[in-house]
Amino acid sequence: MVEAKRVEASGRRVRYMNIGNPPAFGFQPPAHLIDAVVRALRNGENGYCASAGILPAREAIAEEYSSRGWAVSPDRVLVTAGTSEAIELALTALVDPGTNVLVPMPTYPLYTAVLAKLGGQPVYYRTDPSQGWTPDLEHLERVVTADTRALVLIDPNNPTGAIYSAEVRRKLIAFAERHGLPILADEVYGDLGYDGSVPPLGSLAPEAAIISLSSLSKGYVAPGWRTGWLAVSNTARLDDVVSAMRKLADGRLCSTTPTQFAIPAALKGDRAPQRALREAMRERAAITTSMLQAMPGMSIVAPRAAFYAMPKLTLPPGTTDEDYVLALLRATGILVVYGAGFGMPADEGYMRIVFLAAPDELREIYTLMGDFTATYLG
Numbered sequence: 429m430v431e432a433k434r435v436e437a438s439g440r441r442v443r444y445m446n447i448g449n450p451p452a453f454g455f456q457p458p459a460h461l462i463d464a465v466v467r468a469l470r471n472g473e474n475g476y477c478a479s480a481g482i483l484p485a486r487e488a489i490a491e492e493y494s495s496r497g498w499a500v501s502p503d504r505v506l507v508t509a510g511t512s513e514a515i516e517l518a519l520t521a522l523v524d525p526g527t528n529v530l531v532p533m534p535t536y537p538l539y540t541a542v543l544a545k546l547g548g549q550p551v552y553y554r555t556d557p558s559q560g561w562t563p564d565l566e567h568l569e570r571v572v573t574a575d576t577r578a579l580v581l582i583d584p585n586n587p588t589g590a591i592y593s594a595e596v597r598r599k600l601i602a603f604a605e606r607h608g609l610p611i612l613a614d615e616v617y618g619d620l621g622y623d624g625s626v627p628p629l630g631s632l633a634p635e636a637a638i639i640s641l642s643s644l645s646k647g648y649v650a651p652g653w654r655t656g657w658l659a660v661s662n663t664a665r666l667d668d669v670v671s672a673m674r675k676l677a678d679g680r681l682c683s684t685t686p687t688q689f690a691i692p693a694a695l696k697g698d699r700a701p702q703r704a705l706r707e708a709m710r711e712r713a714a715i716t717t718s719m720l721q722a723m724p725g726m727s728i729v730a731p732r733a734a735f736y737a738m739p740k741l742t743l744p745p746g747t748t749d750e751d752y753v754l755a756l757l758r759a760t761g762i763l764v765v766y767g768a769g770f771g772m773p774a775d776e777g778y779m780r781i782v783f784l785a786a787p788d789e790l791r792e793i794y795t796l797m798g799d800f801t802a803t804y805l806g
Contacts, residue, residue, distance in 0.1 A: 429446070429763075431754060431757060431758075432444070432446075432757060432763045435757055435758060435761060436761075440761045441761050442757070442761045442762075442763055443760075443761055443762045443763065443785070443789075443793050444763050445762060445763060445764050445781050445782045445783070445784075445785070445793070446763045446764060446765050446780075446782060447782060448586065448646065448651075448734070448735060448736065448782050448784070449651055449784075450646070450649045450651070450705075450735075450784055451649065451650075451651070451652065452784070453784040453785055453786070454786070455649045455705065455708075455784070456649060457644070457648055457649050457650040457653075457690070458648065458649075458694075458697070458698065458701040458702075460693050460697045460698060461644070461648060461650065461690040461693050461694055461697075462690075463693070464689045464690045464692070464693035465653075465686050465687055465689060465690050467689070468685070468686040468687075468688075468689035469686050473685055473686050473689065474685065474686065475685065476681055476682050476685065477682045477685045477688065478682065479674070479677045479678045479680070479681060479682050480505070480506050480507065480674060480677060481505070481506060481507025481508075481657070481682070481683065481688055482507070482685070482688045482689070483502065484689070484691075484692050485507050485657075485688045485689070485691035485692060486502040486503075486505040486506075486507065486657075487502045487692075488691050488692040488694075488695045488696055489502075489505045489507075489657050489659060489691065489695065490502045490504075490505055490659070491695070491696075492695045493628055493630065493640070493659055496625075496627055496628050496631055497627060497628070497630075497631030497634070498628045498629075498630030498631045498634055498638075498640075498661070499634060499662065500630070500659045500660070500661070500662065501662065504659060504660040504661075504662065504670055505657060505658070505659045505660075506657060506658050506673060506674070506677055507655070507656070507657050507682075507683050507688055507691070508643075508656045508657055508658060508677075508683050509654045509655075509656065509683040509684065510643050510645055510651070510654040510655065510656040511614065511616045511641050511642060511643040511645065511656040512538055512656070513654075513656065513683065514641040514643075514656050514657065514658040515538055515539065515542060515612070515614070515641060516542050517658065517673045517676050517677060518578075518612055518639050518641070518658060518669075518673065519539070519542045519543065519546060519548070519578070519612075520542075520546060520672075520673075520676055521669050521672035521673045521676065522577045522578050522610065522669060523543065523546045523547075523548040523577050523578070524546075524547075524548070524577075525546065525547030525548065526547065526548075526549075526575065527548050527549070527575045527576070527577045528543075528548060528549040528550065528551045528573065528575050528576050528577065529543060529548060529549075529550060529551065529576065529577055529578045529579075529580060529612075530551050530553050530568065530571065530572060530576060530578070530579045530580060530609075531543075531550045531551070531552060531553070531580045531771075532552070532553060532555050532563060532580065532581070532582060532585070533552035533553065533554055533555060533770075533771045533772065534555070534587050534588065534738060534767060534770035534771055534772050534778070534780075535550070535552065535580075535582070535770055535771045536582055536586050536587070536614070536770070537769060537770065537771075539580055540771070548577070550771075551571050551572075551573070551576065552571075552771055553567050553568045553571055554567045555585075555588070555590070557588075557729050557738075557740070560590055560729055560732075561585060561588040561590035561729055561738075562590070562592060562593075562596055563581075563592070563596065563600060565596075565599055565600070565603060568600075568603055569603070572603075572607055572609075576607065576609060577609070577610075578609055578610050578611070578612055579600070579603070579604045579609045579610075579611050579612070580611075580612045580614065581597075581600060581611055581612070581613050581614065581629065582614040583597070583613070583614070583615065583626070583629070584615075584617040584618060584620060584621055584626055584732070584733030584734055585617075585733070585734075585736075586614075586616075586617065586734060586736055587736050587738050587765075587770050587780040588729065588731065588736065588737070588738045589713065589729075589730075589731020589732060589733055589734050589735075589736045589737055589738070590729070590731070590732060590733070591621055591626055591732045591733050594632065597629060597632055598632055598633070601629070601632060601633045601636050601638075604636070604637070605633075605636055605637070609637070610637040610638070610639060610665075610666060610669065611629065611636065611637065611638045611639070612639050612641065613628070613629040613630070613638050613639065613640045613641065614641050615628055615629065615640050615641060615642050616641065616642050616643050616645065616646050616647075616656070617646055617647070617733050617734040618642060618647070619646075619647035619648075619702055619706075620646060620647055620705070620706055620709060620733050620734045620735075621706070621732065621733040622706055622709065622710040622713065622732055622733060623732075624706075626733070628640055630661055634661065634662075635661070635662075635663055636661060636663070637661060637663050637665050637666050638660075638661045639658055639659070639660050639661075639666070639669070640658065640659045640660075641656070641657075641658050642656060642657060642658075643655060643656030643657065644656070644687070644690060644691065644694055646734065647702060647705070648690075648694045648702070649701075649705065650687070650690070653684065653687040653690065654683065654684055654687070655683065655684060655687040655688060655690065655691065656683075657691070658673070660673075709733075709734065709735050709783075711787060712735065712783045712784070712785075712787060712790060713730065713731045713732075713735075713737070713783065715783070715787055715790050715791060715794070716728075716731070716737050716781065716783045716790065716794070717730040717731070717737070719790075719791065719794035719795075719798065720737070720739045720781075720794065722798065723794075723797065723798040723801050723802075724798075724801055724802050724805055725741050725742040725801065725805050726739050726740070726741050726742075726801065727739065727740050727742075728740070735782055735783055735784050736780055736781070736782060736783075737780070737781045737783060738767070738770075738778055738779070738780050738781075739778070739779060739781065740767075740776065740777050740778050740779075741777040741778075741779070741801065742777060742805075743775065743776075743777040744804075744805065747775075748766070748768070748774040748775055749766035749767045749768055749772070749774050749775075749776070749777055749778060749779055750766045750768060750774060752766070752777065752779070752804065753765070753766040753779060755800075755804060756797065756800055756801075756804075759800050760796045760797065760800050762793055762796060762797055762800075764779045764780060764781050764782075765779060765780045766778075766779055767779055767780070
């Protein structure tokens with residue numbers, strides 16, 4: 429970003445394909461969500477609310493999970509300042525200094541940042557691009573230790589756009605149960621599967637120790653509202669974790685009150701805007717996949733959800749993913765994120781692309797990127 433601002437200051441237009449922020453590309457929350465927030469503001473809902481969140485929001489979240497096959501009670505739901513705060517509350521409740529958490533590689537960097545703050549360690553487990561970025565279960569068995577406190581699953585996945593099969597998800601649950609690990613199921617993109625919403629992980633094993641994390645940010649196009657949630661399975665094994673997260677939530681008073689009134693509107697209201705969003709992302713994913721595959725030295729696993737892709741470039745000897753990304757930015761104004769930022773080896777040539785731009789603009793961007801890549805490799 430620092431280099432992008434410098435490039436922009438020089439007069440070159442920068443195409444920001446580095447952050448999943450749908451409103452920056454013209455997408456906006458559905459009207460009935462905006463109406464719910466405006467109504468709350470006008471009705472005087474401008475003070476603190478219960479630290480766990482307003483009851484109608486927690487009831488709507490519990491009902492949504494229950495309708496999808498995972499029975500959750502409202503008293504095991506916390507409304508948070510986006511999924512980011514949900515991640516922090518869960519990890520803070522689970523992790524002590526010197527312990528570790530299993531996180532996928534590539535990963536979402538907030539997990540490693542929070543672990544660093546807590547004095548915990550990330551232990552990376554591989555996901556296999558040749559198998560659609562599926563987690564490597566054999567590798568998981570090799571890296572889990574007695575000090576492991578949780579397993580993080582990001583499904584649908586950021587940064588790869590992958591969706592795990594029901595069979596793989598069951599095996600991951602069985603692994604976690606066998607080792608006595610709670611699962612942090614990051615399901616913020618669950619409503620953005622191109623073939624429809626992805627069932628919550630808990631629906632496959634309602635009694636397993638699962639903490640599901642989600643929000644209005646992506647599937648409902650409201651990242652700036654900072655309105656997310658976590659839900660905890662009804663197993664008694666997580667009772668102490670629920671108590672700990674409630675204490676942590678008490679300490680910060682509450683998340684934003686007016687926007688919590690959008691949660692019932694979102695989960696009980698018209699889903700047509702969400703279906704339209706999925707179709708828009710499906711179109712952009714197809715353009716991204718076909719045009720990146722046509723670039724010299726580039727390969728890509730076609731994304732199946734969300735608005736991310738993680739292609740791989742066969743780099744010239746002695747160069748890194750960061751070298752390519754910075755050269756691309758300086759030559760074309762196209763900003764993507766190098767794979768090492770997500771925990772990947774710097775010499776493997778991975779990068780994450782956010783494909784929220786309009787289809788015609790994406791075609792223009794990928795044409796520029798393809799021409800540059802041919803020159804860079806030559």
